[in-house]
Every structure is written in structure tokens, then in C-alpha cells.
Amino acid sequence: MAEELLIRGNDKQELYENLLPQVASLVAGESDLVANMANMAAALKQTFGFFWVGFYRVVGDQLVLAPFQGPIACSRIRYGKGVCGTAWKEARTVIVPDVDAFPGHIACSSASRSEIVVPIMREKQVIAVLDIDSDQLNSFDDTDQIYLERLVALL
Ligand code: SME
DSSP states (O other), X not given: OOSSOOOOOSSHHHHHHHHHHHHHHHHHTOOOHHHHHHXXXXXXXXXXXXXEEEEEEEETTEEEEEEEESSOOOSEEETTOHHHHHHHHHTSOEEESXXXXXXXXXXXXXXXXXXXXXXXXXXXXXXXXXXXXXXXXXXXXXHHHHHHHHHHTTO
């Protein structure tokens, strides 16, 4: 296992390109999903300084808070509710450039301004989501979607 992350890159794409193989080797040696979620959240927080980065797991008919980095957050989210519940219901990545413009957005923190939620699939079912919040508007784009989908595929 890597001792520490080597964070290198002049732009977002380079940072993701450097992060991917390091996270891949980190999770390759560990079979526990929660342990891997914890390290992935830490790696993303350390690399990009996101305001909040973490996971919610599907437990029955709700999403339940899982490993994260950042301020305390809502523990449970219902199917189809908020950005996370929408990504779960629609089984697709949801990018929200301005959370105030997303009907039903769940404000765990008033500092959150934009958000991306990426579903984690097992046998065509969503088993969890990765949620990242920024305290700036418009923080997420196709580059984040592409690399975050590749990252969660490692889980
Ligand atoms: N904003 C999310 C809730 C989770 S927190 O951002 C950590 C949503 O609308 O689903």
C-alpha cells in the first residue's frame, strides 16, 4: 500500500490522471468496501480540497451516510429525493451547477453551492453513491464525471 499520496498536476485532468493509479493500487489490496470508500474520500479531499466528499450506501429504501470527509451531513436520504436520491433513482451521474436551482436539493450545509453525485453499480443495481459538494458555483463538469466514474468503478 502507498505510504502517502503524491499529488501532482497542473490542471484537474492531470490531477485525476495521477490520482487514478494511486487509488487503484490502494483499493486493490483491500476487499472491504467501507475501508475503500474511506480512503477514496480522503484521497479526493486531499487532492482537490472539496468542501465535502463522501458516500451514501443503499440500505433498504434509503441512502445511509457512509465514509466522508468534511462537515457533518444528513444521515439518511429517501429514494428519489435530493441530488443523491435522484442519481440513485435514475442510475446516472447528476451534475448540479447551482444547488439553489435544483428543485428538492437537500441542504446539509448552507455553504454548498454546486454538487456532483455519481452512482456506484453492482450487477446493474445502484448500491451506493459518491457525493461531492463545492462551496463555489459551477465546480463540476464532464472531466469530473469521466474520472469520478472511473474512480468508483475501482470499488
Ligand atoms: N445535497 C445532497 C445531500 C447530501 S449532502 O450534500 C452531503 C442532496 O441533495 O442529495
